[in-house]
Amino acid sequence: MTRLKGRLGLASILVLAAMLPAAAQEGVDQARKNIESYSGIPEFVPPGEPFDAKACMAGKKIFTIPASSSIPFIKTISDHKGELAAELGFEHMEWENQGNPTQWIQGIEHAANNGFNLVSLLAGADPRFFEPQVAQAQAAGVKVVTSHLTGLEQDAPAGVDAATAIDYRKAGELMADWTIAQTDGKVNALVVVSNEALSTDSIVSGLTEAFETRCPDCKFEIVNVPITDWATRIQPTVAGALQANADLNYVIPIYDSMSTFVTPAIAIAGRAEQVKVATFNGTPFVLDLIRQGDVEMDIGENLDWIAHAMLDAEMRLLCDLEPIRDSKVPLRVFSADNVAEVGEPADAAKGYGDAYVEGFRKLWMVAE
Amino acid sequence: MNLSSLGNHVERFGLVLVWLAVIAIFGAMRPDTFLTWSNFSSIFGSEAVLVIVTLGLVIPLTAGDFDLSIAQTLTFCSMLTGLLSARVGIPIEAIIPIALLAGAAVGVVNGAITLYFRVHSLIVTLGVGTFLHGITLWMSDSQTISGVERALMNYVIIYRIFGIPVSFYYAILLAALVWYVLSYTAFGQQLLFTGRGREVGRLSGVAVGRVRMAAFVASGVMGAIAGILYTGTTGSANPNSGTTLLLPAFAAAFLGATCIKPGRFNAWGSVVAVYFLVTGINGLSVLGFRTYVHDLFYGGALVVAVMVSQLVSGRKERTL
Numbered sequence: 001m002t003r004l005k006g007r008l009g010l011a012s013i014l015v016l017a018a019m020l021p022a023a024a025q026e027g028v029d030q031a032r033k034n035i036e037s038y039s040g041i042p043e044f045v046p047p048g049e050p051f052d053a054k055a056c057m058a059g060k061k062i063f064t065i066p067a068s069s070s071i072p073f074i075k076t077i078s079d080h081k082g083e084l085a086a087e088l089g090f091e092h093m094e095w096e097n098q099g100n101p102t103q104w105i106q107g108i109e110h111a112a113n114n115g116f117n118l119v120s121l122l123a124g125a126d127p128r129f130f131e132p133q134v135a136q137a138q139a140a141g142v143k144v145v146t147s148h149l150t151g152l153e154q155d156a157p158a159g160v161d162a163a164t165a166i167d168y169r170k171a172g173e174l175m176a177d178w179t180i181a182q183t184d185g186k187v188n189a190l191v192v193v194s195n196e197a198l199s200t201d202s203i204v205s206g207l208t209e210a211f212e213t214r215c216p217d218c219k220f221e222i223v224n225v226p227i228t229d230w231a232t233r234i235q236p237t238v239a240g241a242l243q244a245n246a247d248l249n250y251v252i253p254i255y256d257s258m259s260t261f262v263t264p265a266i267a268i269a270g271r272a273e274q275v276k277v278a279t280f281n282g283t284p285f286v287l288d289l290i291r292q293g294d295v296e297m298d299i300g301e302n303l304d305w306i307a308h309a310m311l312d313a314e315m316r317l318l319c320d321l322e323p324i325r326d327s328k329v330p331l332r333v334f335s336a337d338n339v340a341e342v343g344e345p346a347d348a349a350k351g352y353g354d355a356y357v358e359g360f361r362k363l364w365m366v367a368e
Numbered sequence: 369m370n371l372s373s374l375g376n377h378v379e380r381f382g383l384v385l386v387w388l389a390v391i392a393i394f395g396a397m398r399p400d401t402f403l404t405w406s407n408f409s410s411i412f413g414s415e416a417v418l419v420i421v422t423l424g425l426v427i428p429l430t431a432g433d434f435d436l437s438i439a440q441t442l443t444f445c446s447m448l449t450g451l452l453s454a455r456v457g458i459p460i461e462a463i464i465p466i467a468l469l470a471g472a473a474v475g476v477v478n479g480a481i482t483l484y485f486r487v488h489s490l491i492v493t494l495g496v497g498t499f500l501h502g503i504t505l506w507m508s509d510s511q512t513i514s515g516v517e518r519a520l521m522n523y524v525i526i527y528r529i530f531g532i533p534v535s536f537y538y539a540i541l542l543a544a545l546v547w548y549v550l551s552y553t554a555f556g557q558q559l560l561f562t563g564r565g566r567e568v569g570r571l572s573g574v575a576v577g578r579v580r581m582a583a584f585v586a587s588g589v590m591g592a593i594a595g596i597l598y599t600g601t602t603g604s605a606n607p608n609s610g611t612t613l614l615l616p617a618f619a620a621a622f623l624g625a626t627c628i629k630p631g632r633f634n635a636w637g638s639v640v641a642v643y644f645l646v647t648g649i650n651g652l653s654v655l656g657f658r659t660y661v662h663d664l665f666y667g668g669a670l671v672v673a674v675m676v677s678q679l680v681s682g683r684k685e686r687t688l
Contacts, residue, residue: 070510070608225659231609232616233659235414236646240653243407244398260512260609264601267525268413268533269406285514285604292514294603345454345515 027214028185031177035333038174038299042330042352044359047309048316053364056319057090060118062311063111064092067124068099073283073303074123076348077148080307081120088315088364101129108144112137120314123148126198127158134158143317147310151202152326162323164313166306168199171280171299171331172206172254178278178297178333179250180215187211187218189250190241192234192258195224203254203280220252221245234261242269249275256281256298263294282334287346290339297335300342302352305329308360315364383627383637383673387644394651402654405531413525413533415646417442417598420539421617422624422642423546424590426633429621430550431583432563433482433489436614437497438591441474443610444500445595447508450605454515464596471592474500475585482584483577489584504607514604524600535597540639542593547635559583560632619670620645626673645669 064081066074078094085092093116095107104125111119119142121127127134127146134144138161145162156163179187191207193200204222211218221241225233238251242265253262256279266275272294279286282300289295306329313324332352334342342351378385395403421438428435445467452458452466474496481492525533550556558579561569570576594613599605623645624637648665 070505072509072511075510221656223659228612229659231606231612233649233662236649236662237653237659239410239414240650243401243404243410243650244654244656246401257512260602260604260606263603264525265410265414267521269410283512285512288514289603292603 024185024215024217027216028180031180031210031214034174034177035181038331038333039335039338040332042332044355045328045330046359046363047312047324047326047328048322048363050363050365051316051319051321053088053315053319054366057088057315059090060318061091061093061116062118062120062314062318063095063107063116064120064122065095065097065104065107065111065125066122067126069094069096070098073281073348076303077307077310078122080304081311084307084311088366105130105133108133108137112140112142116142117318118143118145118314120310121146121149121160122310124197125149127160131158134160145314145317147314148306148327149198151199153205154198154202157198162313162317162325164310164324164327166199166301166327166329167331168202169206172203172208173210174299174331174333175203175252175254175278175280175297176207176210176218176220177214179252180210180218182276182296183249185215185218187215187220187250188245188247189218189220189252190238190245190248191220191222192237192251192253192262193222193224194227194230194255196226197255200254207252207254225258230258230261234258235265238262238265239269242266242271242275251275251277253277253279255279256283256286256295259286259289259295263289282332282348284342284346284348287334287339287342288344290334290336291344291346293336297333299331300334300351301329301331302349302356304349305352305356308356312360312363379626379630380628382676383623383640383644386673387640387647390644390647390651394647394654398651398654402651407650407654409528409531409533411643411646411650412536413528414601415642416533416535416539417594417601418613418616418620418646419639419642420542420590420594420597421613422620422638423539423542423635424587424594425617425621426546426550426624426635426638427559427586427590428489428580428583429633430559430563431580432566433580433583435478435493435584435587435591436490437474437478437493437500438587438594438617439611439614440497440500440504441471441588441591442595442598442613443607444474444504445471445592446599446610447504447513447595447605447607449520449596449599450513450516451507453517453520453599454513460517460520467596468589468592471588471590471595472585473588474591475588476581478588479581479584483580501607501611508605508607510607512604512606516599516603516605520596520600521603524597535601538593538597542590543635543639550635555579555582616645616666619666623670623673626676 064078066078069075082092097103143161146160147164150163150165151168152165251262253259266272276296278297280299286298309327309329317323424438449463449467452463478493478496482489524535527534558574561574562576562579566576620641623641625633628634628637649662652661
């Protein structure tokens with residue numbers, strides 16, 4: 001009996017040992033498949049039903065407060081929203097600011113006092129910093145929404161009327177998938193995050209889950225560097241990690257503007273051949289760094305597409321249609337293979353096709 | 369050696385001893401990774417820009433003036449370098465003198481307003497720095513500019529001597545220059561007189577205005593050098609990032625004034641202070657401490673060092 005038990009035990013170990021590499025390979029294959037499906041020109045998926053945008057927006061006014069007008073990523077979206085509003089014949093105003101919450105408060109008060117129907121807190125203007133003013137604006141009949149702030153699974157913060165979300169979780173998954181696919185499941189990564197940004201939770205949960213499900217043996221360490229400390233802390237933090245961990249093969253700065261401080265740390269340590277950088281946002285200068293070979297992969301979003309999608313969701317809210325949570329703004333994986341499509345120097349709106357331009361106009365019933 | 373002489377030595381080299389102690393502690397905790405040449409190469413090679421900004425601050429501080437615009441001069445000259453190289457296509461050897469001239473011009477503006485309108489340098493340089501930041505944002509359209517000529521990176525962080533990027537040696541050469549000028553030239557002595565008491569300096573025949581103007585120009589040029597090296601370090605020019613170097617540089621300048629020549633802003637003290645702080649941050653990173661611990665170390669080290677220095681000098685005064 002004892003011998004039988006021993007044989008059964010040995011057999012189970014052998015079966016498990018045979019299954020483990022297969023499971024690991026399955027995870028790597030799945031990661032490769034995900035990357036492939038996000039590497040091509042994305043398709044346009046309508047976020048909702050068509051509606052007559054010009055007719056229902058006549059006489060209405062939208063007020064956009066960007067997180068900071070000095071951040072090109074956000075400023076571009078805001079400017080494009082203004083151009084689209086002009087095309088559709090309604091008033092849109094951007095509250096120019098330098099990222100200071102007191103300026104956001106001045107903005108929301110200005111909107112409430114000047115007959116705007118909706119305030120859009122764009123890409124990082126976080127309503128948790130001025131909840132009483134949000135409530136006051138709502139009491140005055142102004143709808144307040146967050147645009148491009150939360151992930152799909154995150155609730156609307158601070159009692160705002162709606163939150164139009166981006167699939168940040170997927171961005172996190174894709175960063176993990178890229179490293180799993182490139183290393184055949186032998187990832188040893190340093191993940192640099194900034195916890196104060198609302199989107200970080202969503203990105204990190206996607207990344208963590210991808211590693212846990214597709215590559216349980218992969219190693220990764222998460223370090224937090226507050227946004228205000230990027231210029232002074234990222235480089236020594238990465239340098240320290242490179243020293244402490246001789247097997248490190250990836251640095252994943254979850255926002256690509258961090259890359260500018262990550263790449264010098266790798267170069268100074270003389271580890272550029274072994275340690276690669278995978279990141280998210282598609283900011284033009286980082287796409288240029290892919291061309292130069294300093295960054296390996298960047299997951300991008302089309303800023304003009306975001307402008308269309310955010311304005312679409314905001315108009316729907318003002319037209320009493322179903323609020324849009326999932327903006328359906330697609331992500332695309334850029335690497336040395338396809339970076340040529342974004343132009344030289346890189347253009348934030350190139351490399352995503354133009355199906356969305358016609359698609360949104362059809363939705364708004366303004367297509368010729 | 370009597371007790372007073374020993375006390376002087378402890379005060380002069382106290383920070384160096386603490387630095388060595390920090391190295392010994394981190395080395396004992398992680399000998400395999402901390403006590404490696406590659407780690408020290410990383411420590412020395414990564415903070416040359418901060419050393420140069422600190423040296424740039426030391427010159428006007430010696431003359432009793434503040435230059436709060438130095439970080440913005442750095443950012444402006446970094447952006448100028450990035451734009452002229454990546455967008456206009458001017459070779460880097462032609463860009464360097466342009467950037468240095470731009471830095472000197474900022475110094476002239478700071479000096480002219482401070483001296484002729486008799487406004488405190490703190491306010492003038494704060495205003496000029498903010499104005500410069502506006503220009504930097506305007507000319508870059510708030511964009512990070514990449515695509516800078518690779519040669520600049522080669523001559524900043526890629527080429528190495530004894531495994532340490534050459535930018536470290538530039539910083540040390542500049543420290544030697546500042547040390548020599550402050551210690552062994554008439555200008556250095558005039559700078560010191562001006563800082564210790566402008567009226568006394570003037571009555572002693574020092575052209576106080578000219579000396580202060582020269583200090584602002586030197587600070588502007590140092591800011592420009594730091595800007596060029598910053599672009600070479602990151603391979604790009606960012607319209608915001610250099611601004612965060614101001615407080616660490618001031619911290620290092622004040623910490624540096626507690627050693628080598630205690631009570632005076634001095635070049636080698638500043639170099640020791642920067643690398644003491646960087647060693648601490650690096651050690652904490654190697655040990656895996658979270659970043660808020662870095663702030664605790666940075667702030668704590670500064671306050672404790674100044675307190676200890678004050679204690680030692682206070683005791684010395686009582687002895688006298």
